[in-house]
Amino acid sequence: MNPIHLVDNRAPRKARWRTMENHNRSLVSIQQLRCFESIYRLRSITRAASELGLTQPALSKALASLRTEFRDQLFVRTPSHMEATTQADRMIQSVRKALHIVDVDLRAGTTFDPRVARRGFTLCCSDLGTLVLAPSLLAYFRANAPHVRLRVVPPVQIDMALGLAQGEIDLVIGAFPELSSDVYQQVLFSDTYSCLVSAQHPRIGKAITLEQFVSEYHVVASATRSGHQHSAVERRIIELCGADGIAVRVPSFLEAPPLVERTDFLLTMPTVSAKHFARPRVLRLVDCPLDIRPLEVRQYWHQRTHHDSAHLWLRTLVFELFGRSRASNGLPFSN
Incomplete structure (x- = not known):
């Protein structure tokens, strides 16, 4: 007689159900975590689907799987936006850490191919920075990195040094002399x-x-x-x-x-x-x-991403598009 069968039969009914439940539990995919993070940040199914390049039904299906997995609604629809639940608030930092491990830590030292890469970059710059820089960057992405996405956040709404350290920001572009000592910088151009x-x-x-x-x-x-x-x-x-x-x-x-x-x-x-x-x-x-x-416009990045191939590609691109002097080198920030 099969010993596994005997053990299963001897287990209490509740224990057998718990074992079966754990065995059948689905695995959470990286794509589902990206969906969660995007909905949490944008507070919109429509905008999150657009950012991720998904249809709304596909994003809704991913959200339904997450709701089943975590036994919580995670996001509740209101007249103006999707409101995160308490459970979603508890999860967000862990989700972002997991995505950072996949997008940055595990890819450190690997080759980044912009022609096939599917990832996003977050820039922090002023409204004028967006006006001057974003059109050229987006045009380059469109022609040479079609699956690379760009997100821009204003400096008045975020702690830039903390955002760089936690991976919420990839690059800060502007003239911010007060950024901390663990931030690298590179001069792009001087302006009158x-x-x-x-x-x-x-x-x-x-x-x-x-x-x-x-x-x-x-x-x-x-x-x-x-x-x-x-x-x-x-x-x-x-x-x-x-x-x-x-x-x-x-x-x-x-x-x-x-x-x-x-x-x-x-x-x-x-x-x-x-x-x-x-x-x-x-x-x-x-x-x-x-x-x-003169106003010295620079790009700033955190030392944790200094050797990451994807970040290096982005920094090199920014410098090639907007740098006035190719002799400028990225050096640790100092006052």
């Missing part, structure tokens, strides 16, 4: 400052003097919360012009040019970005009369 004024400005033509600058009203886009180098320029303008000289503050540079276009206000901003807004007979670009040190 210019002023945007209305083409119909009654007092300013093709140039502006310091006296004119101080006497005019200004639009200020605040960068203080993000630790961007521009915050020093912001303080300089307020020191020279006084609080009364600031006509309006806006949280983003993208919101500022329309205000200048329809008024006689001035907007001081990095030249490379300002050129995107200057238009004949609408907005004029003039040299800024302030003595401001």
Whole structure:
């Protein structure tokens, strides 16, 4: 008589059921974990499916499997978004660690082939950084890395050093001198400052003097919360012009040019970005009369991903697309 059969029969009914249940339990796949993380972050089935390149039925099927596996709804639909349950909140950090192990730790030292790779990169940069960098990156991905995805997060909504250390961010791009010592950096290019004024400005033509600058009203886009180098320029303008000289503050540079276009206000901003807004007979670009040190735009990454082939590919691509000097090397950050 089969001894295994005898043991099974002798087991209490509840124990036999538990053994069968564990045996039949499905394995959670990496793809299902990606689905979970994407829904958790985006709070939307539609947006998560689009990000992962899946149909909504396929994503819903993966979510149904996870709900069965963990015996919890995980996400509950509300009128505006998918709300995470307490169980999902408990799971998210472990899921992200697991994905980091698969996407980074296990791939360290392996060859990264962008033509067939299926993975995403997360960049952290300002609204102006997105305006200048994202179109070229996306065009390159489309032509040479069709399955590579890009996600952009603003610096005001995330702790950049912590995000790099935990793998939530792959690269920070901008001018952030306060990033911590375990972050590497590479200079991409240096930028000057210019002023945007209305083409119909009654007092300013093709140039502006310091006296004119101080006497005019200004639009200020605040960068203080993000630790961007521009915050020093912001303080300089307020020191020279006084609080009364600031006509309006806006949280983003993208919101500022329309205000200048329809008024006689001035907007001081990095030249490379300002050129995107200057238009004949609408907005004029003039040299800024302030003595401001050049803005050094850099890419920053964590030492944990310094030797990872996928990260190296991304950093090299960013430098080739936007670097002004190929002699720049990535070095540990120092003040």
